[in-house]
Amino acid sequence: MKAALVLQTDFGLCDGAVSAMYGVALSVDPNLHIYDLTHEIPQYMIWDASYRLLQTIRYWAKGTVFVSVVDPGVGTNRLSVVAKTASGHYIVTPDNGSLTHIQEEIGVVALRQIDETVNRLPNSGDSYTFHGRDVYAYAGARLASGLISFEEVGPELDVNQLIRLPIHQAEVADNGEIIGSIDILDVRFGNLWTNLDRSMLFDLGFTYGDKVLVTIASNRSVVYQNMLTLRHSFAETACGDALLFINSLDKLGVAMNQGSFAHAYHISGGATWQIRLKKIKEN
Amino acid sequence: MKAALVLQTDFGLCDGAVSAMYGVALSVDPNLHIYDLTHEIPQYMIWDASYRLLQTIRYWAKGTVFVSVVDPGVGTNRLSVVAKTASGHYIVTPDNGSLTHIQEEIGVVALRQIDETVNRLPNSGDSYTFHGRDVYAYAGARLASGLISFEEVGPELDVNQLIRLPIHQAEVADNGEIIGSIDILDVRFGNLWTNLDRSMLFDLGFTYGDKVLVTIASNRSVVYQNMLTLRHSFAETACGDALLFINSLDKLGVAMNQGSFAHAYHISGGATWQIRLKKIKEN
Amino acid sequence: MKAALVLQTDFGLCDGAVSAMYGVALSVDPNLHIYDLTHEIPQYMIWDASYRLLQTIRYWAKGTVFVSVVDPGVGTNRLSVVAKTASGHYIVTPDNGSLTHIQEEIGVVALRQIDETVNRLPNSGDSYTFHGRDVYAYAGARLASGLISFEEVGPELDVNQLIRLPIHQAEVADNGEIIGSIDILDVRFGNLWTNLDRSMLFDLGFTYGDKVLVTIASNRSVVYQNMLTLRHSFAETACGDALLFINSLDKLGVAMNQGSFAHAYHISGGATWQIRLKKIKEN
Numbered sequence: 001m002k003a004a005l006v007l008q009t010d011f012g013l014c015d016g017a018v019s020a021m022y023g024v025a026l027s028v029d030p031n032l033h034i035y036d037l038t039h040e041i042p043q044y045m046i047w048d049a050s051y052r053l054l055q056t057i058r059y060w061a062k063g064t065v066f067v068s069v070v071d072p073g074v075g076t077n078r079l080s081v082v083a084k085t086a087s088g089h090y091i092v093t094p095d096n097g098s099l100t101h102i103q104e105e106i107g108v109v110a111l112r113q114i115d116e117t118v119n120r121l122p123n124s125g126d127s128y129t130f131h132g133r134d135v136y137a138y139a140g141a142r143l144a145s146g147l148i149s150f151e152e153v154g155p156e157l158d159v160n161q162l163i164r165l166p167i168h169q170a171e172v173a174d175n176g177e178i179i180g181s182i183d184i185l186d187v188r189f190g191n192l193w194t195n196l197d198r199s200m201l202f203d204l205g206f207t208y209g210d211k212v213l214v215t216i217a218s219n220r221s222v223v224y225q226n227m228l229t230l231r232h233s234f235a236e237t238a239c240g241d242a243l244l245f246i247n248s249l250d251k252l253g254v255a256m257n258q259g260s261f262a263h264a265y266h267i268s269g270g271a272t273w274q275i276r277l278k279k280i281k282e283n
Numbered sequence: 284m285k286a287a288l289v290l291q292t293d294f295g296l297c298d299g300a301v302s303a304m305y306g307v308a309l310s311v312d313p314n315l316h317i318y319d320l321t322h323e324i325p326q327y328m329i330w331d332a333s334y335r336l337l338q339t340i341r342y343w344a345k346g347t348v349f350v351s352v353v354d355p356g357v358g359t360n361r362l363s364v365v366a367k368t369a370s371g372h373y374i375v376t377p378d379n380g381s382l383t384h385i386q387e388e389i390g391v392v393a394l395r396q397i398d399e400t401v402n403r404l405p406n407s408g409d410s411y412t413f414h415g416r417d418v419y420a421y422a423g424a425r426l427a428s429g430l431i432s433f434e435e436v437g438p439e440l441d442v443n444q445l446i447r448l449p450i451h452q453a454e455v456a457d458n459g460e461i462i463g464s465i466d467i468l469d470v471r472f473g474n475l476w477t478n479l480d481r482s483m484l485f486d487l488g489f490t491y492g493d494k495v496l497v498t499i500a501s502n503r504s505v506v507y508q509n510m511l512t513l514r515h516s517f518a519e520t521a522c523g524d525a526l527l528f529i530n531s532l533d534k535l536g537v538a539m540n541q542g543s544f545a546h547a548y549h550i551s552g553g554a555t556w557q558i559r560l561k562k563i564k565e566n
Numbered sequence: 567m568k569a570a571l572v573l574q575t576d577f578g579l580c581d582g583a584v585s586a587m588y589g590v591a592l593s594v595d596p597n598l599h600i601y602d603l604t605h606e607i608p609q610y611m612i613w614d615a616s617y618r619l620l621q622t623i624r625y626w627a628k629g630t631v632f633v634s635v636v637d638p639g640v641g642t643n644r645l646s647v648v649a650k651t652a653s654g655h656y657i658v659t660p661d662n663g664s665l666t667h668i669q670e671e672i673g674v675v676a677l678r679q680i681d682e683t684v685n686r687l688p689n690s691g692d693s694y695t696f697h698g699r700d701v702y703a704y705a706g707a708r709l710a711s712g713l714i715s716f717e718e719v720g721p722e723l724d725v726n727q728l729i730r731l732p733i734h735q736a737e738v739a740d741n742g743e744i745i746g747s748i749d750i751l752d753v754r755f756g757n758l759w760t761n762l763d764r765s766m767l768f769d770l771g772f773t774y775g776d777k778v779l780v781t782i783a784s785n786r787s788v789v790y791q792n793m794l795t796l797r798h799s800f801a802e803t804a805c806g807d808a809l810l811f812i813n814s815l816d817k818l819g820v821a822m823n824q825g826s827f828a829h830a831y832h833i834s835g836g837a838t839w840q841i842r843l844k845k846i847k848e849n
Binding site for chain 1: 293294295296297298299300301302303305306307309310313326327355356357358359409410411412413416
């Protein structure tokens with residue numbers, strides 16, 4: 001059984017870029033099974049690419065080879081690598097921070113630099129702007145098809161030298177407030193996804209039905225402050241009501257049932273966005 | 284030969300949700316063939332999901348397993364079901380109206396409730412917000428791969444208890460006007476798709492070349508009234524001209540050649556939109 | 567080994583049209599491998615469809631069957647054809663100009679008209695508006711699966727009678743300026759892709775590091791004129807700086823590092839857009 005090849009980029013699907021990557025991978029092995037993670041990562045947003053890998057990797061079989069290309073540094077001396085994760089997956093990517101969440105929450109157990117003298121599309125040496133096609137799809141396909149082993153990717157690197165984006169850790173303040181960050185949006189539905197784990201919240205005594213004072217701030221300016229209830233599901237609230245919920249990654253989310261919380265309050269995700277919780281009333 | 288698995292959701296493709304569904308299905312059987320219907324159903328629009336199933340199902344082989352997840356009631360006690368259609372297909376879906384058009388125009392011959400004690404992703408019991416991944420993709424993959432039979436989905440239900448959205452039937456008024464509804468848009472091209480069958484219109488004496496007085500109303504307010512000609516094809520009219528045509532589902536459509544009729548007149552689809560036809564002149 | 571089937575349309579992915587094409591192709595052969603080029607060709611833009619075929623075809627294995635459906639003339643007497651390219655690929659398409667770039671840069675060595683008495687979806691004869699499903703997907707699947715040979719597509723046509731869109735050739739003016747056209751945008755990133763080949767530019771003495779006076783005009787009105795440097799990669803410039811580069815098709819591009827050159831200066835692609843280069847200073 002060959003491993004599946006799963007592609008992620010910020011290229012979008014409106015031109016032929018992703019299709020060229022498919023063609024290159026299938027030219028390595030026409031029987032490869034190729035799938036998409038997403039190609040709608042916002043342009044150059046390495047953070048989002050890193051997060052989407054974490055969101056999906058555990059649902060794919062061990063041995064699956066991910067290719068993740070959000071690559072503003074293409075053509076510079078940033079490294080091209082393949083990481084082996086503690087979960088038994090492989091990720092082919094430029095070393096620019098796209099492994100941040102995987103390394104933090106799952107672990108990277110080994111790292112290889114792609115040897116482009118063998119693992120690069122033949123006769124593509126004059127192309128400096130599309131390594132997604134010429135290097136990453138090609139090398140990923142060779143690994144997924146079994147043409148090369150992980151060791152044959154290229155020379156070993158120290159996993160501790162991987163580029164990492166800064167991650168805020170959740171914490172409990174002296175006044176009892178829980179302080180977290182809004183890591184990313186569930187873009188389509190306008191929900192906020194925080195870095196606060198269900199297990200942490202439940203260990204601190206939270207439970208479904210609790211009323212919580214929620215404060216959301218951007219660069220320390222408060223943009224939202226209100227009481228919300230922690231719900232099992234959206235449908236427990238009236239249509240249009242805001243709520244707290246545990247999302248599909250077992251982290252705290254903030255939503256508006258059948259509306260968009262993010263649009264309603266002009267809230268986005270990323271390093272500048274903070275969420276604070278204070279439990280007011282028991283269930 | 285395994286059956287194909289065809290996925291439809293309102294999740295969009297900009298994050299990892301659909302990819303997680305693929306991963307779960309392939310973890311059931313890595314040799315499954317998985318395809319997409321669409322993932323761009325407008326958020327929570329069960330009507331559209333129901334319609335898109337009708338639009339495509341007849342073009343897929345018998346035995347194909349569809350998974351359709353537009354699920355505003357996730358986490359409530361709405362049922363999770365698998366329907367067997369008169370056409371020999373299976374549809375895995377929350378029972379919330381998404382089988383309306385299939386039941387109306389094709390027929391549902393048997394219905395089973397998904398037994399989540401066996402047909403749910405192991406260790407996913409604490410997730411209340413993503414049954415598309417944890418229940419529907421998993422159960423659909425088990426059925427498509429042949430791991431379970433239709434009977435092993437779970438207990439039988441009465442097909443007459445399926446939730447159905449209200450459907451307007453086409454009718455002929457006393458003054459001879461034909462009254463129908465605008466079921467949905469061909470979104471990308473801005474065409475209106477009505478519920479008026481070609482066979483009904485032709486039985487009533489309509490034919491290509493006929494000039495027809497077309498009245499379009501929303502909540503009884505007329506928003507468009509003009510003479511249009513029933514054409515074989517868009518290209519029979521001048522670029523920019525409006526026309527009547529028979530669409531790819533053999534129903535009457537209203538279009539503007541290389542323009543958008545829907546945008547031009549601010550027309551949408553759904554229960555409040557009515558179309559009336561009066562034939563003025565023979566071909 | 568069967569050939570891959572690769573689909574391109576202007577249908578978008580928000581309804582069931584592309585899925586119906588997949589279903590039809592798989593009804594011909596359930597083991598076909600079907601992939602997408604793109605379905606986001608702007609509506610009716612035959613030029614873009616032609617260009618995207620050129621962008622991707624060389625990355626797919628010989629024998630691959632492309633189906634390209636941008637078809638404003640559906641239902642008229644425009645021909646339905648299959649072209650065999652000098653590169654050993656097949657393209658199934660309406661004859662309306664969508665083979666322009668392939669014929670110009672790669673070559674069409676043989677052409678057949680689709681015989682719809684055999685190579686059309688059975689019982690689809692009353693549908694005049696969706697030949698993508700009824701003719702092109704069906705005929706393409708028959709060819710890719712090996713059910714028919716290229717000769718069995720239908721009667722031979724003269725390749726010189728193919729409809730071609732007008733293409734501007736790059737030229738060198740008397741004053742030494744190089745005059746080219748902006749063929750298309752890299753839409754997602756806002757880069758301009760010109761028709762100026764790297765080999766032509768380098769033969770004329772250009773090299774990386776050169777400073778070039780770039781003039782961009784629409785219908786002879788200058789909309790941009792400034793000095794730009796020819797770079798190996800985007801990352802050699804400051805974030806936000808404009809640059810010249812060689813794109814992934816070995817043609818000259820104009821970009822703004824992590825910005826959108828096209829949005830910044832309201833520039834688009836196509837027949838009315840001209841670019842002129844004058845080298846000012848050696849590297």
